[in-house]
Amino acid sequence: MFVLPIPDVKQRLKELAKKGFAKAGYHVSRAFPRYEQDGLVTVHNDHFRHVPSFQAAYRRGLQAGHGVDPRFEWRVHVALWAARASLKTRGDFVECGVNAGFISSAIMQALSWNQLDRKYFLIDAWNGPQTNQYNEAEIELGKLRLAEDAMVAGSFVTDLDRVRSNFSEWPNAVVLPGVVPDILSSVPVVEVAFLHIDMNCAYPEQAALHYFWERLSPGAMVLLDDYAYFGYEQQRIAMDEAANAIGTEILSLPTGQGLIIK
Numbered sequence: 001m002f003v004l005p006i007p008d009v010k011q012r013l014k015e016l017a018k019k020g021f022a023k024a025g026y027h028v029s030r031a032f033p034r035y036e037q038d039g040l041v042t043v044h045n046d047h048f049r050h051v052p053s054f055q056a057a058y059r060r061g062l063q064a065g066h067g068v069d070p071r072f073e074w075r076v077h078v079a080l081w082a083a084r085a086s087l088k089t090r091g092d093f094v095e096c097g098v099n100a101g102f103i104s105s106a107i108m109q110a111l112s113w114n115q116l117d118r119k120y121f122l123i124d125a126w127n128g129p130q131t132n133q134y135n136e137a138e139i140e141l142g143k144l145r146l147a148e149d150a151m152v153a154g155s156f157v158t159d160l161d162r163v164r165s166n167f168s169e170w171p172n173a174v175v176l177p178g179v180v181p182d183i184l185s186s187v188p189v190v191e192v193a194f195l196h197i198d199m200n201c202a203y204p205e206q207a208a209l210h211y212f213w214e215r216l217s218p219g220a221m222v223l224l225d226d227y228a229y230f231g232y233e234q235q236r237i238a239m240d241e242a243a244n245a246i247g248t249e250i251l252s253l254p255t256g257q258g259l260i261i262k
Helices: 010-023 052-064 073-086 102-110 136-140 143-153 160-167 202-213 233-245
Strands: 035-037 040-042 092-096 120-124 173-177 192-197 216-224 258-261
Touching (some): 052 073, 073 102, 073 192, 073 216, 092 202, 102 160, 120 160, 136 143, 160 173, 192 202, 202 216, 202 233, 233 258
Parallel strands (some): 092 120, 120 173, 192 216
Antiparallel strands (some): 035 040
């Protein structure tokens, strides 16, 4: 996921929230809000941020990103919850769109991955954006230009040795360089318990969901990183179409993510 410029609406959101609470008879203290990150502003409980196991997982994600903090703790919290819930069903874990490996590293840290008899398949081209995969609407919205600018800025990890080094502490983490959907038929997985999709482009994300759907075990989790995120409307449309075709529905989350339970 790349963060698109979001209009400066924070102060306006604060004012509207304060008015709403006041009408309901609540007093909003000066501590408002409790959480302001990644497009999400809320007064609700963010206790998970202070749990040592969460902090350790987030630090491991930071290590994968060479210290670059995207400031998306709630997004990571959702990913950890979904991954942990996936342990109740059969199968391996799959991530399509890994980049530096922030989310997957945090998950493997949190779940003590080396103690589990499962594989984590990590799929990414690791050679920058696949410019031929963007549809006309995405190009018109500037998504291709944004990806190209991100490549120039160094946001895409292209050093495969760095990626393999990051995941080397987990022998059952399998790094699979390749382009989705071309590589999918060569992924040696029979059953999938957790599928994380984050490729910033509608076509490969839709293809990944279609491919893995029949391989997902009952109760498996599918986490879509950009489903409801600001500026990623084409991905939402594509994933809604895919979900409708396979007879399911996507839960839209205020973090910008989307969630499916098989």
